Amino acid sequence: MKIGIPRGLGIYEYPILFVNFFKYLGIEVVMSDKSNNKILKDGIDNSLIESCLASKIFIGHVANLVKRSKEEKIDYIFIPRLCTFENNQTICVKFFAIYDICKNIFNAKFLTLNLDYEKNKTELNAFLKLGKKLGKSKPQVIKAYLKARKMQKIYDKKKYIEQTEKILLNDKKLKVLIVAHPYVLYDEILGKRIIKILEDNNVELIYANINSLTMQNPKIFKWIRTKDSEYINISKSIFWKSSRNILNGVGTNINNVDGIIYISVFPCGTDSLVNELTIRKTKNIPSLNLVLDEQDADVGINTRIESFIDILEMNKNKNMRISG
Amino acid sequence: MDSKCYIGIDIGSISTKGVVIDSNNNIIASKYLWTEGSPINATKNVVSSLKEQLDNKNICKDVYGIGTTGSARNLIGTILNANLVKNEITAHAIGTLSRYPDTKTILEIGGQDSKLIIIRNGVVVDYAMNTLCAAGTGAFLSSQAKRLGIEIEQLGKIALSSKNPTKIAARCTVFAESDLVHKAQIGHSKEDIVAGICKAVVNNYLNNLAKGKSIEDKVIFQGGVSKNVGVVEAFKKALNKEVYVDKDSHLMGALGVAILSKNINKNGNKLNFDFNIKDIDFKTIGTECKGCPNNCEIVNIYKDGKLIDKMGGRCDKGNQITKIS
Numbered sequence: 040m041k042i043g044i045p046r047g048l049g050i051y052e053y054p055i056l057f058v059n060f061f062k063y064l065g066i067e068v069v070m071s072d073k074s075n076n077k078i079l080k081d082g083i084d085n086s087l088i089e090s091c092l093a094s095k096i097f098i099g100h101v102a103n104l105v106k107r108s109k110e111e112k113i114d115y116i117f118i119p120r121l122c123t124f125e126n127n128q129t130i131c132v133k134f135f136a137i138y139d140i141c142k143n144i145f146n147a148k149f150l151t152l153n154l155d156y157e158k159n160k161t162e163l164n165a166f167l168k169l170g171k172k173l174g175k176s177k178p179q180v181i182k183a184y185l186k187a188r189k190m191q192k193i194y195d196k197k198k199y200i201e202q203t204e205k206i207l208l209n210d211k212k213l214k215v216l217i218v219a220h221p222y223v224l225y226d227e228i229l230g231k232r233i234i235k236i237l238e239d240n241n242v243e244l245i246y247a248n249i250n251s252l253t254m255q256n257p258k259i260f261k262w263i264r265t266k267d268s269e270y271i272n273i274s275k276s277i278f279w280k281s282s283r284n285i286l287n288g289v290g291t292n293i294n295n296v297d298g299i300i301y302i303s304v305f306p307c308g309t310d311s312l313v314n315e316l317t318i319r320k321t322k323n324i325p326s327l328n329l330v331l332d333e334q335d336a337d338v339g340i341n342t343r344i345e346s347f348i349d350i351l352e353m354n355k356n357k358n359m360r361i362s363g
Numbered sequence: 364m365d366s367k368c369y370i371g372i373d374i375g376s377i378s379t380k381g382v383v384i385d386s387n388n389n390i391i392a393s394k395y396l397w398t399e400g401s402p403i404n405a406t407k408n409v410v411s412s413l414k415e416q417l418d419n420k421n422i423c424k425d426v427y428g429i430g431t432t433g434s435a436r437n438l439i440g441t442i443l444n445a446n447l448v449k450n451e452i453t454a455h456a457i458g459t460l461s462r463y464p465d466t467k468t469i470l471e472i473g474g475q476d477s478k479l480i481i482i483r484n485g486v487v488v489d490y491a492m493n494t495l496c497a498a499g500t501g502a503f504l505s506s507q508a509k510r511l512g513i514e515i516e517q518l519g520k521i522a523l524s525s526k527n528p529t530k531i532a533a534r535c536t537v538f539a540e541s542d543l544v545h546k547a548q549i550g551h552s553k554e555d556i557v558a559g560i561c562k563a564v565v566n567n568y569l570n571n572l573a574k575g576k577s578i579e580d581k582v583i584f585q586g587g588v589s590k591n592v593g594v595v596e597a598f599k600k601a602l603n604k605e606v607y608v609d610k611d612s613h614l615m616g617a618l619g620v621a622i623l624s625k626n627i628n629k630n631g632n633k634l635n636f637d638f639n640i641k642d643i644d645f646k647t648i649g650t651e652c653k654g655c656p657n658n659c660e661i662v663n664i665y666k667d668g669k670l671i672d673k674m675g676g677r678c679d680k681g682n683q684i685t686k687i688s
Contacts, residue, residue, distance in 0.1 A: 228657075232677065318575065342492075346451070346492075350489070354486060
């Protein structure tokens with residue numbers, strides 16, 4: 040059996056878990072191509088005009104897999120359906136709907152994982168249901184899930200330790216905190232494009248989505264209390280999981296960085312609220328809010344990033360005042 | 364007398380500005396004209412006009428620095444062989460600070476961009492820039508002026524004669540336009556509508572950029588729109604503060620980049636710059652890179668038929684110039 044996974048949205052929440060779960064069950068996995076303008080174009084052609092850019096790109100990735108499925112003999116395309124999580128957390132409704140949207144747009148076979156704590160209680164139950172559809176036995180599925188979960192944790196921990204070392208490193212480089220959802224940050228034509236510009240400008244980047252909260256395993260039992268994290272300094276009541284994760288990163292790192300760059304896609308409902316809220320709560324640190332849309336000219340983005348870095352540099356070397 | 368001079372060119376979406384300064388940051392020649400969609404031609408005209416002014420004043424023209432800024436800064440930077448290409452925010456801040464060292468807030472509204480620059484103790488500490496849409500910028504004003512059959516230069520004066528500005532939705536240019544047509548049809552006078560437009564620009568600016576930022580004295584207003592007295596008045600009323608507009612408020616970006624190009628040229632080498640740029644033939648040809656599915660748009664710049672630069676590609680594949688030996 041062969042399963043295709045589109046690179047986008049929910050996949051970036053737990054990439055290692057999803058890919059390895061199938062691998063440990065002896066199922067071959069292929070990924071869609073990395074995002075490029077062709078994928079974006081296919082996505083736009085197949086989406087409603089009002090969808091957000093990230094979901095348009097996701098649909099482009101599905102189109103890419105559908106196109107390849109005949110030649111490469113892909114049996115199913117895997118689209119996780121993320122809905123509700125522990126502690127009454129939820130996520131953008133796009134994640135609820137994207138599986139059904141794709142099922143209606145494309146003539147292909149899809150497979151889903153229904154991560155809905157209100158229905159399934161735990162993540163494991165959702166995986167058991169998925170395993171049943173694949174015709175695997177319960178012990179097989181549990182073993183594959185636990186192993187894949189562990190791999191995800193090892194991967195997260197490695198990234199977390201690397202980042203902590205980077206924060207503690209006391210060099211003269213500017214440190215900038217990047218606040219973006221993983222599906223924006225790791226996309227070739229969204230976040231990676233901006234990261235490249237920043238790295239060319241010799242800036243040390245700290246990522247808000249890598250923090251102690253994001254590497255926590257999901258609870259197996261409902262009654263275990265999760266300890267409070269740094270996000271409560273900014274908002275106690277934030278209930279979007281992905282936003283809470285990155286807010287925790289902002290709360291943890293705010294004293295370690297020279298500036299914050301928020302990257303979001305147009306039109307994002309959660310970010311338009313959360314980023315605005317965070318900017319207002321963190322007034323004494325310079326911040327830049329970048330909203331990406333379908334225009335692909337870099338001029339506007341370059342201007343904003345260059346000016347922002349100029350400001351941070353002037354702030355850092357206050358005695359090196361430039362004046363006429 | 365010190366004969367060194369420095370050139371700053373600010374190529375915006377609507378207008379192109381050029382200045383020549385001496386070593387003491389005094390403007391000795393300046394030019395302002397419409398870009399009209401052709402930054403190269405506009406720059407040629409600006410440079411030849413600067414040359415004429417220098418010739419008339421009989422000043423020796425040894426160029427020791429060329430800086431470019433504005434949205435076409437990279438293209439023009441290549442063509443003029445500039446020693447400095449800088450973003451607009453820094454350029455504007457430096458230009459303004461050279462004249463008003465005690466500035467704390469700069470309001471800037473240009474053709475398609477609007478910016479708010481916060482300065483404390485002579486250092487830029489924060490800025491905001493309009494994100495996706497160009498509502499409430501110069502482009503909006505000029506299209507509405509055209510709709511009302513008024514010269515854009517007259518807009519400010521007409522606005523001042525109104526006693527009761529019409530309320531116009533400021534959120535979006537498209538809505539503002541239909542609102543405006545509607546208000547005209549139910550009988551509001553032209554002066555009131557024009558004053559309403561100026562107020563809408565200010566409200567839009569304050570709602571979009573200035574939210575959460577503290578605007579402190581001294582406030583300087585610049586960019587093309589600062590020439591519109593109606594908008595200046597509306598800002599004064601909305602902020603309840605004195606708003607200063609320099610007589611060269613439209614040239615601040617060009618001035619700033621000229622100063623920066625002076626500062627960067629530390630060894631004091633004379634630059635190889637030809638004022639007779641008008642006679643040189645520059646051509647740009649847009650092509651699509653076929654290196655990968657991204658299909659970046661590459662701009663090839665030819666000087667007298669010879670390829671001098673390529674830009675626009677996301678990787679080096681498209682930007683490399685294949686040398687023809």
